[in-house]
Amino acid sequence: MTEHTGHAVTDPLHWPAPLSPDPVDATVAVPGSKSVTNRALVLAALSSEPGWIRRPLRSRDTLLMAGALRALGVRIEETVPSSTTATGADGPTAVDGGTKAAGTGEAWRVIPTGLHGPATVEVGNAGTVMRFLPPVAALADGPVRFEGDPRAYERPLHGVIDGLRTLGARIDDEGRGALPMTVHGSGSLTGGPVEIDASSSSQFVSALLLSGPRFNQGVDVRHNGGPLPSMPHIRMTIDMLRAAGAQVDAPEDGGEPNLWRVTSGALLGRDLVVEPDLSNAQPFLAAALITGGRITIPDWPEHTTQPGDALRDIFTAMGGSCVRDERGLTLTGSGRVHGIDVDLSEVGELTPGIAAVAALADSESVLRGVGHLRLHETDRLAALTAELNGLGGDVTETEDGLRIRPRPLHGGVFHTYDDHRLATAGALLGLVVKGVEVENIATTGKTLPDFPELWHGMLGEGPPGTPGARA
Numbered sequence: 165m166t167e168h169t170g171h172a173v174t175d176p177l178h179w180p181a182p183l184s185p186d187p188v189d190a191t192v193a194v195p196g197s198k199s200v201t202n203r204a205l206v207l208a209a210l211s212s213e214p215g216w217i218r219r220p221l222r223s224r225d226t227l228l229m230a231g232a233l234r235a236l237g238v239r240i241e242e243t244v245p246s247s248t249t250a251t252g253a254d255g256p257t258a259v260d261g262g263t264k265a266a267g268t269g270e271a272w273r274v275i276p277t278g279l280h281g282p283a284t285v286e287v288g289n290a291g292t293v294m295r296f297l298p299p300v301a302a303l304a305d306g307p308v309r310f311e312g313d314p315r316a317y318e319r320p321l322h323g324v325i326d327g328l329r330t331l332g333a334r335i336d337d338e339g340r341g342a343l344p345m346t347v348h349g350s351g352s353l354t355g356g357p358v359e360i361d362a363s364s365s366s367q368f369v370s371a372l373l374l375s376g377p378r379f380n381q382g383v384d385v386r387h388n389g390g391p392l393p394s395m396p397h398i399r400m401t402i403d404m405l406r407a408a409g410a411q412v413d414a415p416e417d418g419g420e421p422n423l424w425r426v427t428s429g430a431l432l433g434r435d436l437v438v439e440p441d442l443s444n445a446q447p448f449l450a451a452a453l454i455t456g457g458r459i460t461i462p463d464w465p466e467h468t469t470q471p472g473d474a475l476r477d478i479f480t481a482m483g484g485s486c487v488r489d490e491r492g493l494t495l496t497g498s499g500r501v502h503g504i505d506v507d508l509s510e511v512g513e514l515t516p517g518i519a520a521v522a523a524l525a526d527s528e529s530v531l532r533g534v535g536h537l538r539l540h541e542t543d544r545l546a547a548l549t550a551e552l553n554g555l556g557g558d559v560t561e562t563e564d565g566l567r568i569r570p571r572p573l574h575g576g577v578f579h580t581y582d583d584h585r586l587a588t589a590g591a592l593l594g595l596v597v598k599g600v601e602v603e604n605i606a607t608t609g610k611t612l613p614d615f616p617e618l619w620h621g622m623l624g625e626g627p628p629g630t631p632g633a634r635a
């Protein structure tokens with residue numbers, strides 16, 4: 165273990181989380197939404213004309229999506245400000261994930277072409293890539309191999325694999341029902357009615373709906389199983405499909421519960437501005453809550469399908485107060501943090517951050533409805549229990565969530581299991597608990613590559629080792 169030495173990074177694998185002796189007071193512009201960027205890429209690739217994606221997120225998950233679509237033949241060009249290109253020239257360059265600093269992309273122009281195999285798609289550990297792209301691959305004219313991180317091979321995919329087979333696709337998964345696998349695209353897919361159990365991931369439903377307009381008979385997806393998590397993400401899929409010209413019938417329009425219909429038809433090229441990622445705004449808002457400070461997130465949308473919008477209510481119940489105005493969303497902490505008993509099934513990805521805040525509260529919390537988090541980037545319920553208890557906490561797993569009894573916490577290594585949201589949860593605790601070291605902070609690059617810089621910037625510091633860094 166690295167010794168905690170103020171702000172000097174002596175071991176890049178153990179990031180000494182900065183303490184905040186004062187209440188935070190800052191404006192933090194967070195990059196674009198992962199979920200919106202990756203849906204926008206898929207829909208643009210399936211459109212009948214070119215489109216623009218402005219302020220896209222450039223992170224591991226979105227660069228994997230862009231790279232995968234390019235492997236299938238889609239052209240994705242990036243327009244960056246002239247000062248950030250190597251040559252100083254304006255104009256588009258191909259997105260390859262390796263040539264530019266993260267966060268510098270201004271806009272991506274997506275030029276759909278025929279979808280071609282053979283190709284190999286690298287999914288990393290991105291749920292959106294491993295679930296949204298097999299239906300796209302089924303429309304390609306050759307075999308598409310799907311590979312990824314070891315954890316990607318453990319995450320559920322049966323809803324997509326079985327669903328696509330019902331709709332006419334040929335998939336070779338050697339009986340695993342999971343990755344790695346090959347989708348033998350034949351250039352088109354019959355489509356039609358399909359029944360799946362999406363209780364382990366809403367992304368199964370989103371995946372089949374997103375490509376639905378390109379199936380010969382469209383698609384009717386029926387969920388048959390336990391409670392469906394992450395409904396706002398399904399609403400995001402529907403909203404974005406409709407904005408691209410698709411006809412979608414959904415339960416909330418008076419249709420049957422658990423049944424979504426997408427009609428076959430052309431998708432339009434869009435010019436879309438990606439909203440800030442409200443789930444990635446969470447650690448910054450939480451910083452205001454736990455230090456009794458104030459954080460403003462600019463460009464907080466007035467209407468959104470992002471689950472992060474629920475933070476306004478959740479963090480208000482936990483002791484903060486929120487105002488949305490022309491400057492964005494401002495959360496002001498009261499100096500008190502209250503426990504909460506809450507069902508997070510709709511907003512599961514917010515759980516790690518809420519659990520970290522709950523560990524610092526003045527009363528017990530119960531987080532419910534998130535059993536499916538055991539199959540996320542890591543087993544998040546086990547990881548949060550182990551890591552919060554490792555710092556002196558008192559957390560127990562329940563069947564569908566966590567029970568958190570606040571205790572005085574102490575420093576130590578906060579392990580992150582290659583999970584970006586564990587890493588930001590550890591950083592949050594380190595603001596008020598001396599001596600927290602976050603293992604592999606770089607794992608935040610899955611959705612927020614600039615996290616360490618933004619975090620130090622929030623505290624009015626440069627990153628460690630730079631001029632302006634607090635000694």
Ligand SMILES: O=C(O)C1=C[C@@H](OP(=O)(O)O)[C@@H](O)[C@H](O)C1
Nearest residue numbers: 199365366367393394397512513
């Ligand atoms: O569709 C999406 O963009 C997402 C849906 C959710 O997945 P699950 O329903 O698998 O939890 C969420 O947790 C994930 O971060 C993003």
Ligand SMILES: C=C(OP(=O)(O)O)C(=O)O
Nearest residue numbers: 289290291292513540541
């Ligand atoms: C669950 C998450 O990601 P994924 O898209 O990989 O499922 C997440 O970002 O919290």
